[in-house]
Amino acid sequence: MESDIAAEIIRELLEIAPRKLSVIQAELLFIEGGTYIFHYQSGDSSKYKCLSPTTLRAAFANTPIDSGWINPESGIVRWGTGSVGEWTIKFIPPQKHEINLLESKHLIPLPGMVFLGLKSDYWIWAIKGTKFDPEAEAFHVPLPNVYLHSYPSCGRICWGDNKPPVASPNTITTAWELFISSPFNGHLSDSKSKTQPNDVRRQIKKVVKHSSYPVKDLISTNQTIAKLVAVISDDLPPRIGRL
Numbered sequence: 001m002e003s004d005i006a007a008e009i010i011r012e013l014l015e016i017a018p019r020k021l022s023v024i025q026a027e028l029l030f031i032e033g034g035t036y037i038f039h040y041q042s043g044d045s046s047k048y049k050c051l052s053p054t055t056l057r058a059a060f061a062n063t064p065i066d067s068g069w070i071n072p073e074s075g076i077v078r079w080g081t082g083s084v085g086e087w088t089i090k091f092i093p094p095q096k097h098e099i100n101l102l103e104s105k106h107l108i109p110l111p112g113m114v115f116l117g118l119k120s121d122y123w124i125w126a127i128k129g130t131k132f133d134p135e136a137e138a139f140h141v142p143l144p145n146v147y148l149h150s151y152p153s154c155g156r157i158c159w160g161d162n163k164p165p166v167a168s169p170n171t172i173t174t175a176w177e178l179f180i181s182s183p184f185n186g187h188l189s190d191s192k193s194k195t196q197p198n199d200v201r202r203q204i205k206k207v208v209k210h211s212s213y214p215v216k217d218l219i220s221t222n223q224t225i226a227k228l229v230a231v232i233s234d235d236l237p238p239r240i241g242r243l
Helices: 007-013 054-057 174-180 200-206 227-230
Strands: 026-029 036-044 045-049 076-082 087-090 097-101 105-110 112-118 121-127 138-140 221-223
Touching: 087 174, 097 174, 105 200, 112 174, 112 227, 121 174, 121 227, 138 227, 221 227
Parallel strands: none
Antiparallel strands: 026 036, 036 045, 076 087, 087 112, 097 105, 112 121, 121 138, 138 221
16 A cells, blocks of 8 residues: 655655664665665664675565665666565666677667566566656567567577676666677567568668667567566566466
8 A cells, every 4th residue: 555755754865865864764775886785773873784685685585675666867767676586677768879780880779678687687678658657568679689478588688698797776787788788699580670570680770870769660568567577576476378
């Protein structure tokens, strides 16, 4: 059940961190480099304790955590842990990216993309809008090396010899940069484009001069982003054939 956040809690949240805690009993701070700081109030003093990801996982092993959908100002739109492990979701707005097709590189526009990491597995989907919306229709990303099929492979990335980091709020951008900068070959290049159904790489080369990707060319997964995320993050019972 959702409830309004009390005004005194909001006022405290808006203070510059590290803040003196009063209404808020404790907070967990994410520090660049994979460090977490647990901040809590002990009497009149603020106490700080560094925690490793391993410590956090052990502490919350039996307690699922879910941030819910959040404002994507930092790029991260949701984070959580559960029986399947820690997962993080990043939104990449529509923009141009340099795509390496082995024999050549092309600066091409791509639609908005939703990038989900769960442990060392990653999924990616496209949306038509310029702003993130969890209820947006999910489309197959117009790139090779991404699986098409139903759960659990719909949108799952084939990394080849690359080794992405374990997903977390601190590593999700590194994983994204590794993916988008990696060479794309002909593996899983079909059924990603209405214009070029046999090989999306042909479409990639055609849109070089476009200012934005022609979203009418995208092929739907027939699911929303929220539904795809729900299955993978274990919010819903994972059943083959569900999607």
